[in-house]
Amino acid sequence: MDNTTVFGTIFGLLLIMIGIKMGGNLSAFINIPSVFVVFGGGLSALVVAYSYDRVRAALGMIKFCYMAPREYNYMKLISSILMTADVARKEGILALDSRIAEIDEPFLARGLQMVVDGVDVKVIEDILDTELDSRSNRHADVKATLDFLSSVIPAFGMIGTIMGLVGLLGNLDDPTSIGPNMAVALITTFYGAVAANLLFIPYGKKAEERSAAEQMYGEIIARGCMFIAAGVHPRIIQERLLAYMSDQSRLQFNELHLSEELSQGG
Numbered sequence: 001m002d003n004t005t006v007f008g009t010i011f012g013l014l015l016i017m018i019g020i021k022m023g024g025n026l027s028a029f030i031n032i033p034s035v036f037v038v039f040g041g042g043l044s045a046l047v048v049a050y051s052y053d054r055v056r057a058a059l060g061m062i063k064f065c066y067m068a069p070r071e072y073n074y075m076k077l078i079s080s081i082l083m084t085a086d087v088a089r090k091e092g093i094l095a096l097d098s099r100i101a102e103i104d105e106p107f108l109a110r111g112l113q114m115v116v117d118g119v120d121v122k123v124i125e126d127i128l129d130t131e132l133d134s135r136s137n138r139h140a141d142v143k144a145t146l147d148f149l150s151s152v153i154p155a156f157g158m159i160g161t162i163m164g165l166v167g168l169l170g171n172l173d174d175p176t177s178i179g180p181n182m183a184v185a186l187i188t189t190f191y192g193a194v195a196a197n198l199l200f201i202p203y204g205k206k207a208e209e210r211s212a213a214e215q216m217y218g219e220i221i222a223r224g225c226m227f228i229a230a231g232v233h234p235r236i237i238q239e240r241l242l243a244y245m246s247d248q249s250r251l252q253f254n255e256l257h258l259s260e261e262l263s264q265g266g
Helices: 003-023 032-049 052-065 074-091 093-102 106-116 121-170 175-229 234-242 247-265
Strands: none
Touching: 003 175, 032 052, 032 121, 032 175, 052 121, 052 175, 074 093, 074 106, 074 175, 074 234, 074 247, 093 106, 093 175, 106 121, 106 175, 121 175, 175 234, 234 247
């Protein structure tokens, strides 16, 4: 479970409910017809706009936002690539063949397998970059779908407002209808604004953030495999891959490797 997403959602809803409670009656903001108009209308528009697979992927991303994200250990990845490069330099590329089965990351294993098979560096670059681009495009499609949903949800809030006002104006001679129609008119706009700004826009940002983390992880793997295939010295590979990291991460990496060298030397 992603504690930050869960906390943000609950905390935001809780603050809104506290604000309502302090200023009036909380039950007055519960209106089932407004829920149907806003969320039902938004989901219907989503189905009209996109294919079933795209809608399913977007709804799956909403669930994924509340799940614990995959942890990308960039330092461990770079260390693994450097050790692999060192083996390839000292024992030859074919020595990597027996080590590929021990690699847990499928993308790295595929890249190193092409290196062992003697595939040209340019071909390796093209294959790995194509896979990264395809993955990035899929993630961008999901984010665009969530952005579309966040844009139409407030519009359905306004549609509900118009529906309530029409019902209100058409039944001015019936005092009992004024309250329910006015509730729909106002609460649908409220639901649309809350859903868009507290939920769906943040869902899109969360998807973008996780996609960026996965993309950088894949970029490090792709560049590492190409450097190994080209026979680049491990020290140069280290500097090229650490360029993806922040200064603080680079310092931590250098300190870690320095301590390892000292312990091995001792």
